[in-house]
Amino acid sequence: xxxxxxxxxxxxxxxxxxxxxxxxxxxxxxxxxxxxxxxxxxxxxxxxxxxxxxxxxxxxxxxxxxxxxxxxxxxxxxxxxxxxxxxxxxxxxxxxxxxxxxxxxxxxxxxxxxxxxxxxxxxxxxxxxxxxxxxxxxxxxxxxxxxxxxxxxxxxxxxxxxxxxxxxxxxxxxxxxxxxxxxxxxxxxxxxxxxxxxxxxxxxxxxxxxxxxxxxxxxxxxxxxxxxxxxxxxxxxxxxxxxxxxxxxxxxxxxxxxxxxxxxxxxxxxxxxxxxxxxxxxxxxxxxxxxxxxxxxxxxxxxxxxxxxxxxxxxxxxxxxxxxxxxxxxxxxxxxxxxxxxxxxxxxxxxxxxxxxxxxxxxxxxxxxxxxxxxxxxxxxxxxxxxxxxxxxxxxxxxxxxxxxxxxxxxxx
Amino acid sequence: xxxxxxxxxxxxxxxxxxxxxxxxxxxxxxxxxxxxxxxxxxxxxxxxxxxxxxxxxxxxxxxxxxxxxxxxxxxxxxxxxxxxxxxxxxxxxxxxxxxxxxxxxxxxxxxxxxxxxxxxxxxxxxxxxxxxxxxxxxxxxxxxxxxxxxxxxxxxxxxxxxxxxxxxxxxxxxxxxxxxxxxxxxxxxxxxxxxxxxxxxxxxxxxxxxxxxxxxxxxxxxxxxxxxxxxxxxxxxxxxxxxxxxxxxxxxxxxxxxxxxxxxxxxxxxxxxxxxxxxxxxxxxxxxxxxxxxxxxxxxxxxxxxxxxxxxxxxxxxxxxxxxxxxxxxxxxxxxxxxxxxxxxxxxxxxxxxxxxxxxxxxxxxxxxxxxxxxxxxxxxxxxxxxxxxxxxxxxxxxxxxxxxxxxxxxxxxxxxxxxxxxxxxxx
Numbered sequence: 001x002x003x004x005x006x007x008x009x010x011x012x013x014x015x016x017x018x019x020x021x022x023x024x025x026x027x028x029x030x031x032x033x034x035x036x037x038x039x040x041x042x043x044x045x046x047x048x049x050x051x052x053x054x055x056x057x058x059x060x061x062x063x064x065x066x067x068x069x070x071x072x073x074x075x076x077x078x079x080x081x082x083x084x085x086x087x088x089x090x091x092x093x094x095x096x097x098x099x100x101x102x103x104x105x106x107x108x109x110x111x112x113x114x115x116x117x118x119x120x121x122x123x124x125x126x127x128x129x130x131x132x133x134x135x136x137x138x139x140x141x142x143x144x145x146x147x148x149x150x151x152x153x154x155x156x157x158x159x160x161x162x163x164x165x166x167x168x169x170x171x172x173x174x175x176x177x178x179x180x181x182x183x184x185x186x187x188x189x190x191x192x193x194x195x196x197x198x199x200x201x202x203x204x205x206x207x208x209x210x211x212x213x214x215x216x217x218x219x220x221x222x223x224x225x226x227x228x229x230x231x232x233x234x235x236x237x238x239x240x241x242x243x244x245x246x247x248x249x250x251x252x253x254x255x256x257x258x259x260x261x262x263x264x265x266x267x268x269x270x271x272x273x274x275x276x277x278x279x280x281x282x283x284x285x286x287x288x289x290x291x292x293x294x295x296x297x298x299x300x301x302x303x304x305x306x307x308x309x310x311x312x313x314x315x316x317x318x319x320x321x322x323x324x325x326x327x328x329x330x331x332x333x334x335x336x337x338x339x340x341x342x343x344x345x346x347x348x349x350x351x352x353x354x355x356x357x358x359x360x361x362x363x364x365x366x367x368x369x370x371x372x373x374x375x376x377x378x379x380x381x382x383x384x385x386x387x388x389x390x391x392x393x394x395x396x397x398x399x400x401x402x403x404x405x406x407x408x409x410x411x412x413x
Numbered sequence: 414x415x416x417x418x419x420x421x422x423x424x425x426x427x428x429x430x431x432x433x434x435x436x437x438x439x440x441x442x443x444x445x446x447x448x449x450x451x452x453x454x455x456x457x458x459x460x461x462x463x464x465x466x467x468x469x470x471x472x473x474x475x476x477x478x479x480x481x482x483x484x485x486x487x488x489x490x491x492x493x494x495x496x497x498x499x500x501x502x503x504x505x506x507x508x509x510x511x512x513x514x515x516x517x518x519x520x521x522x523x524x525x526x527x528x529x530x531x532x533x534x535x536x537x538x539x540x541x542x543x544x545x546x547x548x549x550x551x552x553x554x555x556x557x558x559x560x561x562x563x564x565x566x567x568x569x570x571x572x573x574x575x576x577x578x579x580x581x582x583x584x585x586x587x588x589x590x591x592x593x594x595x596x597x598x599x600x601x602x603x604x605x606x607x608x609x610x611x612x613x614x615x616x617x618x619x620x621x622x623x624x625x626x627x628x629x630x631x632x633x634x635x636x637x638x639x640x641x642x643x644x645x646x647x648x649x650x651x652x653x654x655x656x657x658x659x660x661x662x663x664x665x666x667x668x669x670x671x672x673x674x675x676x677x678x679x680x681x682x683x684x685x686x687x688x689x690x691x692x693x694x695x696x697x698x699x700x701x702x703x704x705x706x707x708x709x710x711x712x713x714x715x716x717x718x719x720x721x722x723x724x725x726x727x728x729x730x731x732x733x734x735x736x737x738x739x740x741x742x743x744x745x746x747x748x749x750x751x752x753x754x755x756x757x758x759x760x761x762x763x764x765x766x767x768x769x770x771x772x773x774x775x776x777x778x779x780x781x782x783x784x785x786x787x788x789x790x791x792x793x794x795x796x797x798x799x800x801x802x803x804x805x806x807x808x809x810x811x812x813x814x815x816x817x818x819x820x821x822x823x824x825x826x827x828x829x830x831x832x833x834x835x836x837x838x839x840x841x
Binding site: 042164234320322323324327 | 460466479574575579580583639640643645648821823826
C-alpha cells in the first residue's frame with residue numbers, strides 16, 4: 001500500500017469510529033431529550049432523578065435493558081426473531097455515514113506511525129465517513145431496508161398484534177418510500193448531482209432549497225415522519241390499538257435495538273432535511289465558511305448540528321402534539337395526495353428550469369432560485385387552499401344528520 | 414339444500430401449564446358458513462383486545478373479528494371486575510352502603526354517594542337542608558368535571574394524542590385536592606350520608622373551588638385548541654360510530670351518548686332533583702351522534718358544570734348541613750353524653766341503623782356517564798332487601814357492537830373510548 005492509501009484508510013477508520021460513537025451517544029441522549037421535551041409540553045419536569053437534570057437517565061435505561069431477562073414467545077420463529085432487531089438496527093445507523101457533517105478540512109499529514117509505517121494525507125478531507133457520489137440514493141436504498149426488520153419482527157413473534165403491526169409497517173414504509181423518493185427528484189433537477197457535497201455547494205451558490213423547492217420539502221418532511229414510524233404515523237406500534245405493535249413480544253436489549261433504530265432514523269431524517277433543504281453545514285449570508293480551515297470546519301459542524309437538532313426537536317414537538325392517523329387515511333394521504341403531488345411537482349420544476357435556463361437564459365443560481373421561489377409561493381398557496389383541513393383526512397363514513405335533531409335548550413332560569 | 418346449524422367453538426393459540434402450544438376456546442361461536450379457521454392464513458382473524466390492554470379502560474375484553482383491518486364483529490365480554498356490590502349491600506346498613514357506591518363509578522365517586530343518599534331520603538321522605546342541597550349540587554358537578562376530564566384525556570391517548578391527557582389530569586388533580594380536604598379521601602370519598610353530608614366543607618374551601626372554577630376553563634380551551642379543529646382529530650372521529658336518535662333511544666342510551674345523537678334528555682332538566690331547576694345552565698345536544706359530537710357534548714358540559722358550580726357558590730349560605738331528624742342524624746356528641754333522649758337516638762342509630770319504612774323506591778340522577786338509577790326495596794328493617802343499580806356505562810356499552818358496524822380496528826378503539834365506560838360500574 002502506498003502511504004496515501006494508508007492515510008486514507010487511517011482517517012476513514014477514525015471518522016467511522018467517531019461518527020458511530022457520536023451517533024450512538026446522541027441517540028441515547030435523544031431519548032432523554034424526547035422525555036424532557038415531552039415533560040416540558042405537559043407541565044411536568046420529566047426525568048430528573050438520575051444525575052443532574054436526569055442526564056444519566058439514558059445510562060440507567062441502558063443498564064436496565066442489558067440486565068433484563070430476554071424473553072421469547074414459545075411459538076416464535078427463533079432465527080428470524082433474533083435477526084429482526086439487527087436488521088432494523090444496522091441500516092438505521094449506517095445512514096449518517098454519507099452525510100457531510102461540516103466543511104471539508106484541509107489536511108497536510110505525513111508521519112511514520114508504528115505498525116503502519118509512513119502514512120500521508122494531503123488535500124481536502126470531506127467531513128463524512130464516505131462522500132459517495134450516489135449520495136442520497138444510497139440513503140433511500142438503505143432506509144427502506146429497515147422495513148425488513150419490522151416486518152420480520154411482526155411475523156416471527158407469532159402474535160396477532162405484532163403481525164398487524166408488521167403488516168401496517170410494511171405497507172406504510174413502502175407507500176411513503178415512493179413519495180419520499182419522488183419528492184427528491186426536483187432536488188436532483190436543480191442541483192444536477194446526487195452527491196451531498198454537490199447539493200450543498202449548489203445551495204451555497206444559490207438559495208437554500210427550502211425556498212425554491214418548498215413543496216419538495218413539505219412532501220419530504222411528511223414522508224420522513226412516516227419513515228420514522230413516529231406520530232402521527234406510528235400505526236405499526238399504535239399503543240392504544242396494537243399494544244406495542246411489531247415489538248410487543250420483544251424485551252431487554254432486542255427491544256432497545258428497535259428503539260435505537262427509531263431514534264437513529266429521526267437523526268437521519270433531520271440531518272437529511274438540514275442537508276437537502278437548509279444548506280447542510282452552510283452558514284447563511286457569508287462566504288467565510290467556504291474558505292477551508294480548522295475553525296471553519298468546527299463552526300460549520302456546530303451550524304449543521306444546530307440545524308439538525310432543530311428538526312429533531314420538530315419531530316418530537318409534532319409527536320407530542322398530534323393524534324394518530326387511521327390506516328386507510330394514511331394510505332390515502334400517501335397514494336392519493338403525496339404521490340400525485342410529487343409527480344406533478346417534478347413536471348412543474350422540470351418545465352420551469354427549462355424555461356429559466358433555455359428560454360430566459362438565466363444562469364446565475366441566485367436568479368434561478370428566486371424565480372423558482374416565486375413559483376413556489378404560488379403553488380404553495382394553491383396547494384394549501386385545495387388541501388384545506390378536513391378535506392384531506394376524512395372519516396370512514398359520511399357524516400349524516402341523525403334522524404331527529406333538536407336545537408340546544410335554553411337555560412331554565 | 415339442507416341447512417344445518419353447527420355451533421363451532423373458536424379458539425386462540427396459547428400456552429398450557431407445561432409450556433406447550435395449545436388452542437384455547439374463546440367462548441364465541443359462529444355459524445358454519447363462516448370460516449372456522451380463525452388463525453393465521455385464514456380470511457378472518459380473531460383478535461382479543463383486553464382484558465389487559467392499554468385501550469380498554471379497565472378490564473373490558475373485546476373479541477374482535479377482523480378481515481384485514483375491517484371489523485366484522487365485536488363481542489364485548491364483561492365480568493372481570495365483578496365485586497358483588499349489590500349483594501354486599503343487602504348485608505349492610507344504609508350508611509354503610511355508601512362506601513360501596515364509591516367503588517362503582519370510581520371516576521365520579523361523590524355523584525354516586527349522593528345518588529344513593531337521595532334514593533334513601535326519597536324512601537324516607539326526608540327533605541334535606543338548603544346548604545346540604547347546594548353542597549351536593551357542587552359535589553355532583555365536580556364529579557362531572559373530573560369524569561369528563563378523564564374521558565377527554567384518555568380518548569386523546571386512544572387516538573394517539575398524549576399531551577392533553579396530562580393537562581386534563583393536572584386539573585383533575587386540583588379537584589382531587591379539594592375532595593381530599595373535604596372528605597379526607599381522594600378517590601373513595603363517601604361524602605354523602607342519609608339526610609346530610611359526612612362533614613361540612615372546611616374553612617377556605619369555597620375559595621379554592623372558586624379559584625378552580627375561574628382558572629379551569631383555560632385548560633379546557635387549550636384542549637379545545639388541540640382537538641376541535643384538528644384535521645386528524647376530525648378525520649378520526651367524525652362519522653365514526655354514528656347512532657341515530659331513534660336507535661339511541663331503542664338501545665336505552667343515556668347521558669352524553671344520548672344527547673350527542675340529538676335526543677334532548679337530561680335528568681337534571683326533565684326530572685329535576687336537588688333543585689337543578691333553579692340553576693341557569695344549557696344542555697348541549699349533538700346532531701350527528703358520532704364520536705366527534707360526543708366529544709363536543711362532553712366538552713361543553715364541563716363549561717356548563719362550571720356555571721352551575723359558580724351559581725351554587727353564590728347562593729351558598731352558612732347553616733346546618735344535616736337535617737334535624739333523629740331517625741337519620743346523630744345528635745351532637747355533647748348532647749349525647751348529657752341528654753337522655755339524645756343518647757337513646759345515638760344508641761339506636763349506631764346499633765340498629767337507619768330504618769326506612771317498608772316499600773320501594775327508584776331514583777334516577779344524571780351522572781357524568783348517563784342516568785344512574787338506584788332502586789331500593791325496604792322491608793322496614795335497617796338493611797335493604799334489594800339494592801339495584803342501573804349503571805349508565807353498562808347500557809351504553811351494550812350498543813358497542815351496533816356502533817362498530819363497518820368500522821376499522823382503529824375505529825373500535827375510538828368508539829369504545831367515546832362510550833366512556835367504567836368497569837366498576839358495569840360489573841358492580
